Amino acid sequence: MQALMPDSWLQALPQQLQKLQDQHLQRHRREVVPAGGAHVKVNGQPMLQFCSNDYLGLSQHPVLIEAARQGALEFGVGAGGSPMVNGHSTANAQLEEALASYVQLPRALYFYAGFATNVSVIPALVGADDAIFSDALNHASLIDGCRLSRASIHRYEHTDLADLECRLAASSHRRKLVISDAVFSMDGDVADIRALVALCERYDALLMLDDAHGFGICGPQGRGSLAAAGLTGANASPRVLYMGTLSKSAGVAGGFVAGSNTLIEWLLQRTRSYTFATAAPGMLARALQQSLSAMEEGDHLRSQLQARIAQLRAGLAPVLAITGWQLLPSNTPIQALVIGDNSKALQLMEALRERSIWVPAIRPPTVAAGTARLRIALSAAHTPQDIVQLVNALQEIAGRSR
Numbered sequence: 001m002q003a004l005m006p007d008s009w010l011q012a013l014p015q016q017l018q019k020l021q022d023q024h025l026q027r028h029r030r031e032v033v034p035a036g037g038a039h040v041k042v043n044g045q046p047m048l049q050f051c052s053n054d055y056l057g058l059s060q061h062p063v064l065i066e067a068a069r070q071g072a073l074e075f076g077v078g079a080g081g082s083p084m085v086n087g088h089s090t091a092n093a094q095l096e097e098a099l100a101s102y103v104q105l106p107r108a109l110y111f112y113a114g115f116a117t118n119v120s121v122i123p124a125l126v127g128a129d130d131a132i133f134s135d136a137l138n139h140a141s142l143i144d145g146c147r148l149s150r151a152s153i154h155r156y157e158h159t160d161l162a163d164l165e166c167r168l169a170a171s172s173h174r175r176k177l178v179i180s181d182a183v184f185s186m187d188g189d190v191a192d193i194r195a196l197v198a199l200c201e202r203y204d205a206l207l208m209l210d211d212a213h214g215f216g217i218c219g220p221q222g223r224g225s226l227a228a229a230g231l232t233g234a235n236a237s238p239r240v241l242y243m244g245t246l247s248k249s250a251g252v253a254g255g256f257v258a259g260s261n262t263l264i265e266w267l268l269q270r271t272r273s274y275t276f277a278t279a280a281p282g283m284l285a286r287a288l289q290q291s292l293s294a295m296e297e298g299d300h301l302r303s304q305l306q307a308r309i310a311q312l313r314a315g316l317a318p319v320l321a322i323t324g325w326q327l328l329p330s331n332t333p334i335q336a337l338v339i340g341d342n343s344k345a346l347q348l349m350e351a352l353r354e355r356s357i358w359v360p361a362i363r364p365p366t367v368a369a370g371t372a373r374l375r376i377a378l379s380a381a382h383t384p385q386d387i388v389q390l391v392n393a394l395q396e397i398a399g400r401s402r
Contacts, residue, residue, distance in 0.1 A: 024342040025363055034060055038381045040358070047358040048386055050376045055217055055333045056301045057381030058251030058294055064287045068252075071286030079279035087279030095285040096256070102292050103215075103224055104232035105242060105258040109267055112280040114212055114245035114255030115141040120273035121243070121257055122179070123149040124266070125206065131173035133164055133205070135180045137187065140366075142179050142210055151177070158184075161195050168203040176205035182225035183213035186367050186375065188330030190214075193229040200239045208241045213334060216249025222295045222302060238263070250291040254280050301380040305333060308382045315391035323398050335376040336362075345372035351397045357390055 020026040033041040040049050079087035099108035111117040122145030130151040136158045146153050156164040180191045200207045211225045219227035238260045246254040328336040339345040342363045349361040363372045
Protein backbone atom coordinates (compact mmCIF):
# COMPACT_ATOMS: atom_id res chain seq x y z
CA MET A 1 0.00 0.00 0.00
CA GLN A 2 1.23 3.52 -0.78
CA ALA A 3 2.45 5.79 2.03
CA LEU A 4 0.31 8.69 3.29
CA MET A 5 1.43 12.29 3.06
CA PRO A 6 3.14 13.32 6.35
CA ASP A 7 0.52 16.01 7.10
CA SER A 8 -2.53 13.89 6.23
CA TRP A 9 -5.24 13.77 8.90
CA LEU A 10 -5.23 9.99 8.47
CA GLN A 11 -1.83 9.95 10.20
CA ALA A 12 -3.61 10.72 13.50
CA LEU A 13 -5.79 7.60 13.46
CA PRO A 14 -3.22 5.23 15.06
CA GLN A 15 -2.82 7.61 18.03
CA GLN A 16 -6.58 7.94 18.37
CA LEU A 17 -6.98 4.17 18.34
CA GLN A 18 -4.30 3.88 21.00
CA LYS A 19 -6.17 6.40 23.12
CA LEU A 20 -9.31 4.24 22.91
CA GLN A 21 -7.26 1.24 24.01
CA ASP A 22 -5.69 3.16 26.91
CA GLN A 23 -9.16 4.21 28.11
CA HIS A 24 -10.45 0.61 27.90
CA LEU A 25 -12.90 1.70 25.19
CA GLN A 26 -11.63 -0.25 22.19
CA ARG A 27 -14.09 -2.87 21.03
CA HIS A 28 -13.38 -6.24 19.43
CA ARG A 29 -15.53 -8.57 17.38
CA ARG A 30 -15.70 -12.30 18.06
CA GLU A 31 -16.58 -15.20 15.78
CA VAL A 32 -19.68 -16.95 17.09
CA VAL A 33 -21.34 -20.27 16.23
CA PRO A 34 -24.62 -21.41 17.92
CA ALA A 35 -24.26 -24.58 19.99
CA GLY A 36 -27.81 -25.17 21.24
CA GLY A 37 -29.96 -23.28 23.74
CA ALA A 38 -28.03 -20.39 25.30
CA HIS A 39 -24.70 -22.02 24.43
CA VAL A 40 -22.35 -20.86 21.67
CA LYS A 41 -18.78 -21.26 20.53
CA VAL A 42 -16.85 -17.98 20.67
CA ASN A 43 -13.62 -18.02 18.70
CA GLY A 44 -13.82 -21.80 19.05
CA GLN A 45 -14.33 -21.76 22.83
CA PRO A 46 -17.61 -23.17 24.27
CA MET A 47 -19.47 -20.45 26.20
CA LEU A 48 -22.72 -19.91 28.03
CA GLN A 49 -23.95 -16.57 26.73
CA PHE A 50 -25.90 -13.84 28.49
CA CYS A 51 -25.68 -11.26 25.72
CA SER A 52 -28.16 -12.34 23.07
CA ASN A 53 -31.29 -10.33 22.26
CA ASP A 54 -32.97 -13.51 21.01
CA TYR A 55 -35.30 -13.16 23.99
CA LEU A 56 -37.67 -16.01 23.16
CA GLY A 57 -35.06 -18.32 21.64
CA LEU A 58 -36.79 -18.31 18.25
CA SER A 59 -33.75 -17.73 16.03
CA GLN A 60 -32.98 -21.47 15.99
CA HIS A 61 -36.61 -22.62 15.87
CA PRO A 62 -36.96 -25.40 13.27
CA VAL A 63 -40.30 -24.05 11.97
CA LEU A 64 -38.72 -20.64 11.24
CA ILE A 65 -35.71 -22.25 9.61
CA GLU A 66 -37.94 -24.36 7.37
CA ALA A 67 -40.04 -21.32 6.46
CA ALA A 68 -36.89 -19.44 5.45
CA ARG A 69 -35.79 -22.43 3.37
CA GLN A 70 -39.12 -22.62 1.59
CA GLY A 71 -39.06 -18.84 1.13
CA ALA A 72 -35.64 -19.07 -0.50
CA LEU A 73 -36.97 -21.68 -2.92
CA GLU A 74 -39.96 -19.43 -3.67
CA PHE A 75 -38.28 -16.01 -3.88
CA GLY A 76 -34.52 -16.63 -3.94
CA VAL A 77 -32.13 -15.18 -1.36
CA GLY A 78 -32.29 -11.53 -2.47
CA ALA A 79 -35.08 -9.07 -3.22
CA GLY A 80 -33.55 -7.68 -6.41
CA GLY A 81 -34.63 -4.09 -5.92
CA SER A 82 -36.24 -1.36 -3.85
CA PRO A 83 -39.76 -1.91 -2.49
CA MET A 84 -40.84 1.01 -4.70
CA VAL A 85 -39.56 -0.77 -7.82
CA ASN A 86 -39.64 -4.58 -7.83
CA GLY A 87 -38.61 -5.61 -4.29
CA HIS A 88 -42.01 -5.64 -2.58
CA SER A 89 -42.69 -9.38 -2.73
CA THR A 90 -46.02 -10.98 -1.94
CA ALA A 91 -44.33 -12.37 1.19
CA ASN A 92 -43.37 -8.86 2.33
CA ALA A 93 -46.89 -7.59 1.65
CA GLN A 94 -48.42 -10.45 3.64
CA LEU A 95 -45.97 -9.82 6.48
CA GLU A 96 -47.03 -6.16 6.72
CA GLU A 97 -50.67 -7.27 7.05
CA ALA A 98 -49.69 -9.80 9.71
CA LEU A 99 -47.64 -7.23 11.64
CA ALA A 100 -50.52 -4.74 11.69
CA SER A 101 -52.87 -7.45 12.92
CA TYR A 102 -50.45 -8.64 15.59
CA VAL A 103 -49.84 -5.18 17.11
CA GLN A 104 -53.52 -4.25 16.60
CA LEU A 105 -52.89 -1.10 14.59
CA PRO A 106 -54.37 -0.16 11.19
CA ARG A 107 -51.28 -0.52 9.00
CA ALA A 108 -47.59 -1.48 9.11
CA LEU A 109 -44.50 -0.80 6.97
CA TYR A 110 -41.65 -3.36 6.88
CA PHE A 111 -37.98 -2.27 6.69
CA TYR A 112 -34.81 -4.29 6.14
CA ALA A 113 -33.27 -3.21 9.49
CA GLY A 114 -34.41 -1.63 12.74
CA PHE A 115 -31.61 0.94 12.87
CA ALA A 116 -32.38 2.07 9.33
CA THR A 117 -36.05 2.35 10.25
CA ASN A 118 -35.42 4.91 12.99
CA VAL A 119 -32.71 6.84 11.17
CA SER A 120 -34.98 7.45 8.17
CA VAL A 121 -38.45 7.65 9.70
CA ILE A 122 -37.66 10.62 11.96
CA PRO A 123 -36.44 12.91 9.12
CA ALA A 124 -39.55 11.93 7.17
CA LEU A 125 -41.73 13.21 10.02
CA VAL A 126 -40.03 16.48 10.98
CA GLY A 127 -37.54 18.95 9.52
CA ALA A 128 -35.67 22.18 10.13
CA ASP A 129 -38.72 24.18 11.25
CA ASP A 130 -39.93 21.58 13.73
CA ALA A 131 -39.12 20.39 17.27
CA ILE A 132 -38.15 16.99 18.68
CA PHE A 133 -38.41 16.06 22.36
CA SER A 134 -36.20 13.04 23.00
CA ASP A 135 -35.62 11.02 26.17
CA ALA A 136 -32.03 11.35 27.41
CA LEU A 137 -31.45 7.56 27.25
CA ASN A 138 -32.95 6.86 23.84
CA HIS A 139 -31.18 4.41 21.54
CA ALA A 140 -28.40 5.58 19.21
CA SER A 141 -30.59 5.01 16.14
CA LEU A 142 -33.13 7.50 17.49
CA ILE A 143 -30.40 9.99 18.34
CA ASP A 144 -28.96 9.75 14.83
CA GLY A 145 -32.41 10.10 13.27
CA CYS A 146 -33.01 13.26 15.31
CA ARG A 147 -29.73 14.77 14.12
CA LEU A 148 -30.41 13.94 10.50
CA SER A 149 -33.84 15.60 10.64
CA ARG A 150 -32.27 19.06 11.28
CA ALA A 151 -35.16 19.76 13.67
CA SER A 152 -34.62 21.58 16.96
CA ILE A 153 -33.76 18.84 19.50
CA HIS A 154 -34.89 19.12 23.13
CA ARG A 155 -33.41 16.36 25.31
CA TYR A 156 -35.54 15.80 28.40
CA GLU A 157 -34.32 14.03 31.54
CA HIS A 158 -34.77 10.28 31.47
CA THR A 159 -38.48 9.36 31.94
CA ASP A 160 -39.04 12.77 33.59
CA LEU A 161 -42.55 13.69 32.46
CA ALA A 162 -42.50 17.03 34.31
CA ASP A 163 -39.37 18.06 32.42
CA LEU A 164 -40.93 16.94 29.15
CA GLU A 165 -44.11 18.90 29.81
CA CYS A 166 -42.16 22.07 30.63
CA ARG A 167 -40.31 21.79 27.33
CA LEU A 168 -43.48 21.09 25.36
CA ALA A 169 -45.30 23.99 26.98
CA ALA A 170 -42.43 26.38 26.18
CA SER A 171 -42.24 25.36 22.52
CA SER A 172 -43.70 27.59 19.83
CA HIS A 173 -43.12 25.03 17.07
CA ARG A 174 -46.23 23.85 15.28
CA ARG A 175 -44.88 20.35 14.60
CA LYS A 176 -43.72 18.60 17.74
CA LEU A 177 -42.42 15.02 17.85
CA VAL A 178 -41.89 13.21 21.17
CA ILE A 179 -39.57 10.19 20.91
CA SER A 180 -39.02 7.51 23.53
CA ASP A 181 -37.88 3.95 23.87
CA ALA A 182 -40.60 1.79 25.41
CA VAL A 183 -38.06 -0.50 27.13
CA PHE A 184 -34.69 1.22 27.48
CA SER A 185 -31.87 -0.84 26.03
CA MET A 186 -29.16 -0.29 28.65
CA ASP A 187 -31.15 0.05 31.90
CA GLY A 188 -34.12 -2.21 31.13
CA ASP A 189 -36.65 0.22 32.61
CA VAL A 190 -39.99 1.04 30.97
CA ALA A 191 -41.54 4.31 29.81
CA ASP A 192 -44.93 5.50 31.08
CA ILE A 193 -46.63 5.24 27.71
CA ARG A 194 -50.11 6.35 28.76
CA ALA A 195 -48.67 9.50 30.31
CA LEU A 196 -46.61 10.19 27.18
CA VAL A 197 -49.71 9.88 24.98
CA ALA A 198 -51.65 12.18 27.32
CA LEU A 199 -48.93 14.85 27.02
CA CYS A 200 -48.94 14.54 23.25
CA GLU A 201 -52.71 15.00 23.23
CA ARG A 202 -52.39 18.08 25.43
CA TYR A 203 -49.68 19.75 23.35
CA ASP A 204 -50.64 18.56 19.85
CA ALA A 205 -47.56 16.37 19.43
CA LEU A 206 -46.87 13.05 17.74
CA LEU A 207 -45.33 10.23 19.81
CA MET A 208 -42.83 7.84 18.23
CA LEU A 209 -42.39 4.81 20.46
CA ASP A 210 -39.43 2.47 19.88
CA ASP A 211 -40.43 -0.93 21.28
CA ALA A 212 -37.40 -2.89 20.06
CA HIS A 213 -37.03 -4.63 23.44
CA GLY A 214 -40.73 -4.94 24.31
CA PHE A 215 -42.17 -6.34 21.08
CA GLY A 216 -42.86 -10.03 21.62
CA ILE A 217 -42.24 -9.74 25.38
CA CYS A 218 -44.70 -7.20 26.78
CA GLY A 219 -48.46 -7.08 26.57
CA PRO A 220 -51.06 -9.79 25.98
CA GLN A 221 -49.65 -12.52 23.70
CA GLY A 222 -46.47 -10.45 23.41
CA ARG A 223 -48.17 -7.79 21.28
CA GLY A 224 -45.86 -5.12 22.68
CA SER A 225 -45.63 -2.27 25.15
CA LEU A 226 -48.35 -0.24 23.44
CA ALA A 227 -50.77 -3.15 23.84
CA ALA A 228 -49.63 -3.53 27.46
CA ALA A 229 -50.68 0.10 27.98
CA GLY A 230 -54.11 -0.65 26.50
CA LEU A 231 -53.58 1.71 23.56
CA THR A 232 -54.15 -0.56 20.56
CA GLY A 233 -57.22 -1.70 18.66
CA ALA A 234 -60.22 0.52 19.39
CA ASN A 235 -58.09 2.52 21.85
CA ALA A 236 -55.29 3.27 19.38
CA SER A 237 -54.32 6.92 19.04
CA PRO A 238 -53.55 8.53 15.67
CA ARG A 239 -50.85 10.44 17.56
CA VAL A 240 -48.71 7.32 18.06
CA LEU A 241 -46.22 5.81 15.64
CA TYR A 242 -45.18 2.40 16.95
CA MET A 243 -41.78 0.98 15.96
CA GLY A 244 -40.57 -2.56 16.52
CA THR A 245 -37.57 -4.63 15.54
CA LEU A 246 -37.74 -8.12 14.09
CA SER A 247 -34.24 -9.21 15.10
CA LYS A 248 -34.82 -9.65 18.84
CA SER A 249 -37.85 -11.52 20.18
CA ALA A 250 -38.93 -12.32 16.62
CA GLY A 251 -35.57 -14.02 16.07
CA VAL A 252 -35.00 -13.00 12.43
CA ALA A 253 -34.09 -9.54 11.04
CA GLY A 254 -35.67 -6.24 10.06
CA GLY A 255 -37.80 -3.50 11.55
CA PHE A 256 -41.26 -2.02 11.10
CA VAL A 257 -43.48 0.88 12.00
CA ALA A 258 -47.22 0.74 12.57
CA GLY A 259 -49.90 3.38 13.00
CA SER A 260 -52.75 5.09 11.21
CA ASN A 261 -53.25 4.55 7.49
CA THR A 262 -52.42 8.20 6.79
CA LEU A 263 -49.22 8.18 8.82
CA ILE A 264 -47.94 4.96 7.25
CA GLU A 265 -48.81 6.18 3.74
CA TRP A 266 -46.82 9.36 4.41
CA LEU A 267 -43.81 7.32 5.54
CA LEU A 268 -44.14 5.04 2.51
CA GLN A 269 -43.84 8.13 0.32
CA ARG A 270 -41.15 10.02 2.24
CA THR A 271 -38.80 7.60 4.06
CA ARG A 272 -35.49 7.47 2.21
CA SER A 273 -34.19 4.13 3.53
CA TYR A 274 -37.43 2.55 2.32
CA THR A 275 -37.37 4.21 -1.10
CA PHE A 276 -33.69 3.95 -1.97
CA ALA A 277 -32.54 0.68 -0.35
CA THR A 278 -33.02 -2.85 -1.62
CA ALA A 279 -35.94 -4.52 0.12
CA ALA A 280 -35.57 -7.33 2.63
CA PRO A 281 -35.64 -10.76 0.94
CA GLY A 282 -38.96 -12.60 0.80
CA MET A 283 -37.36 -15.59 2.52
CA LEU A 284 -37.05 -13.53 5.72
CA ALA A 285 -40.67 -12.39 5.47
CA ARG A 286 -41.75 -16.03 5.29
CA ALA A 287 -39.74 -16.83 8.43
CA LEU A 288 -41.19 -13.78 10.18
CA GLN A 289 -44.76 -14.84 9.45
CA GLN A 290 -44.04 -18.03 11.37
CA SER A 291 -42.30 -16.01 14.07
CA LEU A 292 -45.42 -13.92 14.65
CA SER A 293 -47.44 -17.12 15.09
CA ALA A 294 -44.87 -18.47 17.55
CA MET A 295 -44.92 -15.22 19.55
CA GLU A 296 -48.71 -15.09 19.60
CA GLU A 297 -48.79 -18.64 20.97
CA GLY A 298 -45.70 -18.13 23.13
CA ASP A 299 -47.07 -17.44 26.61
CA HIS A 300 -45.12 -20.46 27.87
CA LEU A 301 -41.89 -18.90 26.54
CA ARG A 302 -42.66 -15.58 28.21
CA SER A 303 -43.41 -17.43 31.47
CA GLN A 304 -40.05 -19.22 31.26
CA LEU A 305 -38.33 -15.90 30.66
CA GLN A 306 -40.02 -14.23 33.64
CA ALA A 307 -39.03 -17.17 35.84
CA ARG A 308 -35.37 -16.78 34.82
CA ILE A 309 -35.52 -13.02 35.52
CA ALA A 310 -36.90 -13.62 39.02
CA GLN A 311 -34.33 -16.38 39.64
CA LEU A 312 -31.43 -14.14 38.63
CA ARG A 313 -32.54 -11.18 40.73
CA ALA A 314 -33.05 -13.35 43.81
CA GLY A 315 -29.75 -15.14 43.29
CA LEU A 316 -27.75 -11.93 42.96
CA ALA A 317 -29.07 -10.38 46.20
CA PRO A 318 -26.25 -11.89 48.37
CA VAL A 319 -23.64 -10.76 45.83
CA LEU A 320 -24.91 -7.18 45.90
CA ALA A 321 -24.72 -7.21 49.69
CA ILE A 322 -20.93 -7.77 49.69
CA THR A 323 -19.99 -5.56 46.73
CA GLY A 324 -20.58 -2.02 45.54
CA TRP A 325 -22.40 -3.36 42.51
CA GLN A 326 -25.94 -2.25 41.72
CA LEU A 327 -28.59 -4.28 39.89
CA LEU A 328 -30.91 -1.75 38.28
CA PRO A 329 -34.68 -2.29 38.69
CA SER A 330 -36.09 -4.18 35.70
CA ASN A 331 -38.66 -6.86 34.98
CA THR A 332 -37.45 -7.16 31.38
CA PRO A 333 -34.80 -9.45 29.87
CA ILE A 334 -32.29 -6.60 30.21
CA GLN A 335 -30.63 -6.84 33.64
CA ALA A 336 -27.99 -4.16 34.16
CA LEU A 337 -25.34 -4.91 36.80
CA VAL A 338 -23.60 -1.56 37.30
CA ILE A 339 -19.93 -1.87 38.33
CA GLY A 340 -18.88 1.77 37.82
CA ASP A 341 -15.25 1.77 36.69
CA ASN A 342 -14.45 0.81 33.08
CA SER A 343 -11.45 -1.35 33.91
CA LYS A 344 -13.25 -3.17 36.74
CA ALA A 345 -16.17 -3.97 34.46
CA LEU A 346 -13.76 -5.35 31.88
CA GLN A 347 -11.96 -7.39 34.55
CA LEU A 348 -15.25 -8.89 35.68
CA MET A 349 -16.19 -9.73 32.09
CA GLU A 350 -12.81 -11.41 31.63
CA ALA A 351 -13.14 -13.37 34.89
CA LEU A 352 -16.49 -14.71 33.68
CA ARG A 353 -15.01 -15.53 30.27
CA GLU A 354 -12.35 -17.62 32.00
CA ARG A 355 -15.26 -19.59 33.48
CA SER A 356 -16.82 -20.02 30.00
CA ILE A 357 -19.55 -17.43 30.63
CA TRP A 358 -20.07 -14.56 28.20
CA VAL A 359 -21.54 -11.35 29.59
CA PRO A 360 -20.52 -8.12 27.82
CA ALA A 361 -19.12 -5.10 29.64
CA ILE A 362 -20.86 -1.91 28.47
CA ARG A 363 -18.81 1.27 28.78
CA PRO A 364 -19.03 4.93 27.78
CA PRO A 365 -20.10 6.38 25.42
CA THR A 366 -22.84 3.75 25.26
CA VAL A 367 -23.63 4.49 28.92
CA ALA A 368 -22.79 7.49 31.09
CA ALA A 369 -19.30 7.87 32.55
CA GLY A 370 -18.95 6.08 35.88
CA THR A 371 -21.74 3.58 35.11
CA ALA A 372 -19.83 0.84 33.26
CA ARG A 373 -21.76 -2.36 33.68
CA LEU A 374 -22.35 -5.95 32.81
CA ARG A 375 -25.46 -6.06 30.65
CA ILE A 376 -27.01 -9.43 31.42
CA ALA A 377 -29.51 -10.39 28.71
CA LEU A 378 -31.84 -13.27 29.54
CA SER A 379 -33.75 -15.54 27.21
CA ALA A 380 -36.39 -18.21 27.36
CA ALA A 381 -33.58 -20.46 26.08
CA HIS A 382 -31.79 -20.18 29.45
CA THR A 383 -32.35 -23.05 31.87
CA PRO A 384 -32.49 -22.76 35.68
CA GLN A 385 -29.02 -24.36 35.78
CA ASP A 386 -27.68 -21.66 33.42
CA ILE A 387 -28.73 -18.99 35.94
CA VAL A 388 -27.20 -20.95 38.82
CA GLN A 389 -23.93 -21.16 36.89
CA LEU A 390 -23.82 -17.39 36.35
CA VAL A 391 -24.78 -16.52 39.95
CA ASN A 392 -22.24 -18.95 41.40
CA ALA A 393 -19.49 -17.52 39.19
CA LEU A 394 -20.29 -13.96 40.25
CA GLN A 395 -20.36 -14.99 43.91
CA GLU A 396 -16.96 -16.64 43.58
CA ILE A 397 -15.42 -13.64 41.79
CA ALA A 398 -16.91 -11.20 44.30
CA GLY A 399 -15.58 -13.26 47.22
CA ARG A 400 -12.06 -13.32 45.81
CA SER A 401 -12.02 -9.56 45.16
CA ARG A 402 -12.98 -8.55 48.71
